[in-house]
Amino acid sequence: MIGSARDRVLRAALDLFGEHGVSGTSLQMIADELGVTKAAVYHQFPTKDEIVLAVIDPALARLEPIAEAAERRRTPAARRRVVLAGVVDMVVEYRRLSRVLSFDPVVSRLVRQHPAMTTVNRLVTLLTGTDPDGATRVDVAMVAGGLVLAGTENALTDLDDETLRRHLLTTAARTLRVRLSDG
């Protein structure tokens, strides 16, 4: 075991959340995984919600720099490329987490209330432009859903990160009709 007791809790939680979902993971399971008691876990975090937030925060924190980098570009096409590449990287890096992050009702509540949601909306606007039509909104929803699910799909675990990243980027760009090469 490397890292502080706090880090050990977070690593165990990430593993268990990925396998059983947040609602399906009790503090007892986290404690058992570490070989300690529930009270020891409570010494590190005051509530279960705090553990969930600490697990998902690093992933959500990746979004803000993507939005800033995209907004520094001048053309809408370049902005779309930056958003797409950044989000794909993030999804691959947090493969195991994304399924849990998007669907568990507990996390859904925590994410809805999270400040990072404004960044998510900025990223969507960077992809769609303002006042998108129905077809464009469906395109973006398909890509968002596809990235999350494909990132966690068991059938794709044999692909290494770099291969998965490349395929996801190509497919997402085709769906959104974004050219990946500039000019």
Place this chain on the structure above:
Amino acid sequence: MIGSARDRVLRAALDLFGEHGVSGTSLQMIADELGVTKAAVYHQFPTKDEIVLAVIDPALARLEPIAEAAERRRTPAARRRVVLAGVVDMVVEYRRLSRVLSFDPVVSRLVRQHPAMTTVNRLVTLLTGTDPDGATRVDVAMVAGGLVLAGTENALTDLDDETLRRHLLTTAARTLRVRLSDG
């Protein structure tokens, strides 16, 4: 209230599962929604799992006819068109259900053990052909994930079923490079 007591339970369960997830929905919540007690619900179904199965069965039952219709077509292109159209129809019809059906750890377990999984595999093979490469498998995973998520996306609830169906079909076909018109 129209329908048998059993039907009322299933309708209430569908609503609550869609909103809170299966793990987040207790028998007490279902009973409260109907204005009865838990024991009355248990009179209709022996276990909670049985309720979940009864809710998802109609959606899973839609898959088999799609596979059969597709297999009656002679060209791979025609088969892909039939699978795509059928699955999109099913996703739209069961909009609220699909999120729950795909991600809740409880349902995930029930679906994995369900006989309809062999049909799912047949549909995937109809789309990809046998022995697909990594890029093709990512394409299919993206479309599957995108359909499920877009179908349940709150931001798209303003679209009526027919509009949503049309956009989903167009976008999914583009992602998979399937031509929707034959010939």
Place this chain on the structure above:
DNA sequence: GTCTATAAGGGGATAGAC
């Protein structure tokens, strides 16, 4: 940092009356 012990509540499920 970790322990034992316990509180307080909700979960699924059952027994038996009406």
Place this chain on the structure above:
DNA sequence: GTCTATCCCCTTATAGAC
């Protein structure tokens, strides 16, 4: 079909010793 009452288990969370 529905009720009351209950069982047993697991959950989050707290108190206080070491």
